[in-house]
Amino acid sequence: MSNEPSTVKHWQGALRTFCKPQGLIPLPHQPLHHHSTWRIGGPADFLLEPTSWPQVGALLRWAEEHAVPALVIGKGSNLLFGDVGVRGIVIKIGRSLAGLSIIGTTVRAEAGISASRLARAAGLAGLAGLEHIVGIPGTLGGLVAMNGGSLLRNIGEAIVEVRTIDRHGAPTTWPHADCVFAYRHSRFQDEDFIITEIVLELAPAARTEIMAEMLAILRERRRRFPLTLPSCGSVFKSDPRLYESVGPAGAVIEKLGFKGRRVGDAEVNSRHANFIVNVGAARARDVIELVGIIRQTVQDRLGHTLACEVKYVDERARVCPLDQVLDR
Numbered sequence: 001m002s003n004e005p006s007t008v009k010h011w012q013g014a015l016r017t018f019c020k021p022q023g024l025i026p027l028p029h030q031p032l033h034h035h036s037t038w039r040i041g042g043p044a045d046f047l048l049e050p051t052s053w054p055q056v057g058a059l060l061r062w063a064e065e066h067a068v069p070a071l072v073i074g075k076g077s078n079l080l081f082g083d084v085g086v087r088g089i090v091i092k093i094g095r096s097l098a099g100l101s102i103i104g105t106t107v108r109a110e111a112g113i114s115a116s117r118l119a120r121a122a123g124l125a126g127l128a129g130l131e132h133i134v135g136i137p138g139t140l141g142g143l144v145a146m147n148g149g150s151l152l153r154n155i156g157e158a159i160v161e162v163r164t165i166d167r168h169g170a171p172t173t174w175p176h177a178d179c180v181f182a183y184r185h186s187r188f189q190d191e192d193f194i195i196t197e198i199v200l201e202l203a204p205a206a207r208t209e210i211m212a213e214m215l216a217i218l219r220e221r222r223r224r225f226p227l228t229l230p231s232c233g234s235v236f237k238s239d240p241r242l243y244e245s246v247g248p249a250g251a252v253i254e255k256l257g258f259k260g261r262r263v264g265d266a267e268v269n270s271r272h273a274n275f276i277v278n279v280g281a282a283r284a285r286d287v288i289e290l291v292g293i294i295r296q297t298v299q300d301r302l303g304h305t306l307a308c309e310v311k312y313v314d315e316r317a318r319v320c321p322l323d324q325v326l327d328r
């Protein structure tokens with residue numbers, strides 16, 4: 001966005017006027033802690049939940065034309081919103097944009113479908129390959145942007161193509177080879193494209209076996225992760241060099257004695273040390289301070305720089321890995 005954003009006062013009337021004929025309802029002063037699994041974050045000037053892709057495209061175009069910061073989110077399960085929130089609009093992609101069709105071994109899904117719902121639907125259709133995403137509490141769009149997954153797998157493996165729109169609403173189709181999938185990375189993190197639809201190719205398998213595997217994965221997730229406390233899952237990425245010499249990030253943090261360590265109401269979880277949980281009214285700055293202490297200790301004691309999987313959203317709706325906030 002080239003222009004400086006205007007003040008809310010200046011553009012809120014224009015947004016309301018724009019939304020009315022489209023049937024869009026801009027919710028003012030929306031606390032972003034309601035839209036983050038960490039339950040942290042100040043207010044967004046406006047939050048909108050479009051019910052069609054043309055609405056998403058039109059909103060993005062409107063924001064671009066009015067130089068208003070705009071951020072697209074899914075379930076906010078990988079985002080730390082800042083304590084002052086977002087001076088702009090947050091566009092939430094959810095249940096209304098969650099269509100799914102399965103023909104043979106090809107699955108087409110809209111970005112708003114939940115990862116777990118997609119995994120179950122594929123399993124019930126006798127298609128294997130998505131068992132590892134069951135229980136991940138995000139949307140498919142967020143998962144593809146993050147190239148997330150579990151058990152050393154990632155969603156990108158099963159993807160044939162990704163459809164997107166840009167900030168002017170223009171569509172593009174990206175074949176797998178152009179998505180730049182790598183560990184917890186895709187081109188959609190670096191470039192300003194909104195994922196609308198994903199085409200996946202899966203393998204036929206016995207439905208009972210797929211469903212049994214998913215149940216086992218869910219059991220294991222319940223055993224290992226603190227699922228009843230607000231968090232954003234693993235804070236730090238796995239580092240292959242560190243993994244070889246000491247172990248996964250969680251084990252490293254545990255060995256350094258961080259379990260139970262708190263800053264404000266942000267606490268290193270005692271079950272899984274790569275989870276920072278919100279035990280009350282944690283603020284973004286508590287999480288940032290705690291992440292900084294852990295990262296500095298790992299650097300001093302082991303000579304490794306931990307990178308964050310979790311992303312930070314600043315006041316201007318810009319997203320970056322949380323560790324980049326510490327490096328500023």
Ligand SMILES: Cc1cc2nc3c(=O)[nH]c(=O)nc-3n(C[C@H](O)[C@H](O)[C@H](O)COP(=O)(O)OP(=O)(O)OC[C@H]3O[C@@H](n4cnc5c(N)ncnc54)[C@H](O)[C@@H]3O)c2cc1C
Nearest residue numbers: 074075076077078138139141142143145148149195232233
């Ligand atoms: C308890 C818990 C367990 C977790 N376990 C795992 C796990 O096992 N494996 C794993 O990989 N992750 C895990 N996560 C993290 C998180 O669930 C995933 O990263 C998830 O895929 C994020 O999806 P989301 O819809 O919540 O995205 P959000 O957090 O809303 O957004 C994440 C990023 O994606 C972008 N984005 C969202 N939607 C779109 C879209 N349609 N188009 C373009 N960009 C978009 C956002 O702008 C943001 O940059 C866990 C989180 C929690 C809380």
